[in-house]
């Protein structure tokens with residue numbers, strides 16, 4: 001059954017940054033989808049749009065169907081209810097997301113009181129259970145955020161996200177601020193909890209290797225578009241889009257401390273989102289671009305069973321010319337058409 005169906009989603013910030021440009025995504029109930037891509041490619045904007053958390057003035061287009069209901073068309077009262085019981089979000093850096101002056105147990109209990117109609121005692125008891133579920137003693141409910149380690153705070157965030165039994169959890173770089181050992185523990189915890197409770201998961205990361213270890217499917221974003229998607233392991237080990245290939249080569253596996261976020265071997269930067277050039281947005285950095293890529297942007301096309309990629313070189317209609325021969329072939333075509 002489809003839990004989330006994102007159709008042709010567009011997000012433009014005031015000032016003209018086109019951060020998300022026509023994204024289609026689906027997620028089945030209980031499925032785990034990873035979204036990968038370099039900084040600035042629109043991953044967080046997509047996550048914020050899913051829960052209508054975008055800053056004022058951001059313009060949206062398309063549809064976000066959560067259990068068949070369009071989040072973008074909901075009244076605010078309904079959005080607030082959906083934010084806890086329908087879908088919830090875990091951000092990176094729990095210190096900024098938790099309120100420093102309230103005990104963590106009270107922060108977990110609050111949405112249960114508000115959205116579940118629980119009594120104060122019932123909400124407190126549930127908060128203790130949730131803490132235990134994420135591997136913390138229930139007694140830690142009386143702690144303030146600064147009394148916990150970074151990993152413990154992130155566990156509290158996960159307990160909060162689970163508080164109203166959502167159908168979908170969105171985790172935006174949930175482990176980026178943590179050291180490698182704690183990262184692995186938190187990832188395992190998220191994976192176990194979503195699997196046990198049949199909750200859908202969208203996990204966002206720079207790191208394709210982390211996503212391949214945690215998720216069923218992977219979507220790779222570049223300049224506000226999904227340029228590749230498919231089964232997580234296959235995309236990680238054998239990407240079809242030149243950007244997917246560059247990303248999977250760029251990041252070492254979990255535990256390898258070497259330059260986690262540096263896309264080595266991929267010179268240049270993503271385009272300025274206020275002025276995305278025509279054609280394929282990846283073309284200026286692509287080693288296999290053809291001349292036609294400057295004018296034509298490719299839609300996602302079939303790239304093997306259950307896989308899609310937005311590149312002229314993939315699929316049954318693949319353009320088999322190589323970058324070097326493209327100009328020559330075009331010259332040849334020109335010569336013969338003018339002869």
Ligand SMILES: Nc1ncnc2c1ncn2[C@@H]1O[C@H](COP(=O)(O)OP(=O)(O)OP(=O)(O)O)[C@@H](O)[C@H]1O
Pocket residue numbers: 013014015017018019037038039040041042043044045046055273
């Ligand atoms: N509030 C905002 N106003 C204007 N532009 C914004 C705003 N937030 C993000 N952007 C721009 O939108 C683009 C996408 O940003 P976004 O944060 O979604 O990317 P990201 O892939 O999540 O990157 P990161 O991994 O660094 O968070 C970027 O170019 C960013 O500068």
